[in-house]
Amino acid sequence: MRIGVVGSGYVGLVSGACFADFGHDVTCVDIDEEKTAALNRGEVPIFEPGLDTLIERNVAAGRLAFTTDLAGTVRASDVVFIAVGTPSRRGDGHADLSYVESAAREIGAAIEGFTVVVTKSTVPVGTGERVEEIIREANPDADFAVVSNPEFLREGAAISDFKRPDRIVIGSDDPRALEVMREVYRPLFLNKSPVVEMNRSSAELAKYASNAFLATKIAFINEIADLCEKTGADVQNVAHAIGLDKRIGPKFLHAGPGYGGSCFPKDTLALLKTAQDYEVPQLIVESVVSSNDKRKRAMGRRIVHAIGDNARGKKVAILGLTFKPETDDTRDSPAIAIIQALQDAGANVSAYDPQGVEQASKVLSHVDYASSPYEAAEDAEAVVIVTEWDEFRALDLSRIRDCMRDLVLVDLRNIYHRQEVERLGMKYVAVGR
Numbered sequence: 001m002r003i004g005v006v007g008s009g010y011v012g013l014v015s016g017a018c019f020a021d022f023g024h025d026v027t028c029v030d031i032d033e034e035k036t037a038a039l040n041r042g043e044v045p046i047f048e049p050g051l052d053t054l055i056e057r058n059v060a061a062g063r064l065a066f067t068t069d070l071a072g073t074v075r076a077s078d079v080v081f082i083a084v085g086t087p088s089r090r091g092d093g094h095a096d097l098s099y100v101e102s103a104a105r106e107i108g109a110a111i112e113g114f115t116v117v118v119t120k121s122t123v124p125v126g127t128g129e130r131v132e133e134i135i136r137e138a139n140p141d142a143d144f145a146v147v148s149n150p151e152f153l154r155e156g157a158a159i160s161d162f163k164r165p166d167r168i169v170i171g172s173d174d175p176r177a178l179e180v181m182r183e184v185y186r187p188l189f190l191n192k193s194p195v196v197e198m199n200r201s202s203a204e205l206a207k208y209a210s211n212a213f214l215a216t217k218i219a220f221i222n223e224i225a226d227l228c229e230k231t232g233a234d235v236q237n238v239a240h241a242i243g244l245d246k247r248i249g250p251k252f253l254h255a256g257p258g259y260g261g262s263c264f265p266k267d268t269l270a271l272l273k274t275a276q277d278y279e280v281p282q283l284i285v286e287s288v289v290s291s292n293d294k295r296k297r298a299m300g301r302r303i304v305h306a307i308g309d310n311a312r313g314k315k316v317a318i319l320g321l322t323f324k325p326e327t328d329d330t331r332d333s334p335a336i337a338i339i340q341a342l343q344d345a346g347a348n349v350s351a352y353d354p355q356g357v358e359q360a361s362k363v364l365s366h367v368d369y370a371s372s373p374y375e376a377a378e379d380a381e382a383v384v385i386v387t388e389w390d391e392f393r394a395l396d397l398s399r400i401r402d403c404m405r406d407l408v409l410v411d412l413r414n415i416y417h418r419q420e421v422e423r424l425g426m427k428y429v430a431v432g433r
C-alpha cells in the first residue's frame with residue numbers, strides 16, 4: 001500500500017514508521033520545513049523509546065520518506081492518514097479542528113483516483129462527516145471515502161502499542177474503504193489482533209469514551225486513596241483486591257498525584273463539550289475532571305503540610321517533571337501544578353528530571369534545575385517523587401538523607417516502602433497508605 005501521513009507530530013511519526021515497518025510505502029508530510037529537513041537528516045524531534053531506530057531502519061530500506069509536498073504525496077497514495085494536532089480550543093475546551101479542516105481541504109484538492117482518507121487524530125464525533133463535506137467542496141469529482149481509525153498509543157510505549165494493540169478500531173460503512181484498511185493492517189490481522197469495524201461515529205466516540213473511562217478509573221482510585229488515609233487502609237492492597245476481579249481489571253488503579261499529559265485532560269474536556277452540544281449530561285466525566293483538577297492542587301498542600309505547614313523560604317526538591325516516565329512531555333503534568341502551588345506558598349523549588357527539563361522550563365520560572373536527584377536534594381526540607389522514572393526507584397536514600405536539611409520524603413507514586421524510609425530516620429509521606 002502507498003500511504004501518506006499528514007502531520008509529522010507524535011501520532012504521525014509513530015504511525016508512519018510502524019506502517020513502513022509493516023512493509024508499506026510511507027510518506028510523512030508536514031508543513032514545517034525545518035522539522036522535515038531535520039527528519040531527513042535522521043534527527044527525530046520527539047522522545048519516544050525505539051522510534052529513532054525504527055525510522056532509521058525504514059528510511060534506509062526506502063520505505064519511509066519525509067516531505068512538505070502534500071499534494072504530491074496525496075496523488076501518489078492509496079490511503080492518506082490525517083494525524084495533525086487537535087489541541088483544546090483556547091477558552092472553551094472544544095477540540096480545535098482547524099488543522100484537521102485545513103488538511104482535509106488540501107487533501108481534497110489533490111485527490112486523484114480512489115483515495116481513502118483516514119482521521120487518526122482524536123476528533124469529536126461528527127468530524128468525519130465534516131471532513132467528507134470539505135473534501136467534496138474542494139473537489140466535487142473526487143472518488144474517496146472518509147474513515148475513522150483512532151489511535152490508542154501511550155506515550156513511552158507507543159511502538160509496542162501500535163504493533164501489539166489491544167484492538168484496532170475502524171469506522172466506515174464503505175466496503176471499498178474497509179478493504180483498503182484491512183490491507184493496511186494486514187500484518188496485525190495475521191497476529192490475530194482484534195480488528196473491530198463499526199460506523200464512523202461509533203469509532204470516533206469509542207476513542208473519547210476509552211480515554212474518559214481510563215481517566216475515571218484513575219480519579220476513582222485517587223479518591224479511594226484519600227479515604228484509605230483517613231481509615232487506616234492501604235490503597236495498594238485495596239487496588240490489588242478489586243483489580244483481581246476480572247470485571248474491573250488491575251490496570252489504571254495506581255493512586256498518584258492525578259493524571260496529566262496531552263490526552264486525558266484535553267479529551268475529557270472535549271467529550272464534555274460534545275455532550276453539552278447534544279444536551280446529554282455526562283455527570284461522571286464532569287466529576288472526574290473536577291476531581292483531578294482539585295487533586296493536583298491538593299498535592300501541593302500535602303507537601304506544605306509535610307514540612308510543617310509553612311513553606312516560606314524552604315527548599316523543596318521535585319523529582320520528576322513529566323506527566324509520566326519515558327517521555328519528555330510535561331503538558332498538564334501534575335508536577336507543574338505542584339511546583340506552582342509550592343512557589344505560591346513561598347517555597348524555593350529545585351527539580352530534576354531525566355527528560356522533561358526543556359519543556360518544563362518553558363512554563364515554569366524560578367526553578368533551580370539540577371543534574372541529578374542528589375544535587376536537587378541538597379539542603380532541601382523535602383524531596384518529592386512526582387514521576388515514577390525507573391531511576392527514582394533505586395535511589396541511594398542514605399545519600400539523599402545526608403544532603404538534606406530536613407528529612408521528609410513525599411512519595412506521590414508509592415514506589416518506596418514506609419519501613420525502608422523510616423529505618424533511615426526519614427519521615428515518609430505516601431498516597432493512600
Ligand code: UGA
Nearest residue numbers: 151152153154155218252253254256259260261263323324
Ligand atoms: C493515554 C491512553 O492511555 C492511550 O490509550 C491513548 O491512546 C492516549 O492517551 C491518547 O489519547 O493519545 P498517555 O496520555 O500517553 O495515553 O498516558 P497514560 O499512560 O494513559 O497515562 C496518563 C496519565 O495517567 C499519567 O499522568 C499517568 O501517571 C496517570 N496514571 C495512569 C495514573 O495516575 N494512575 C494509573 O494507574 C495510570
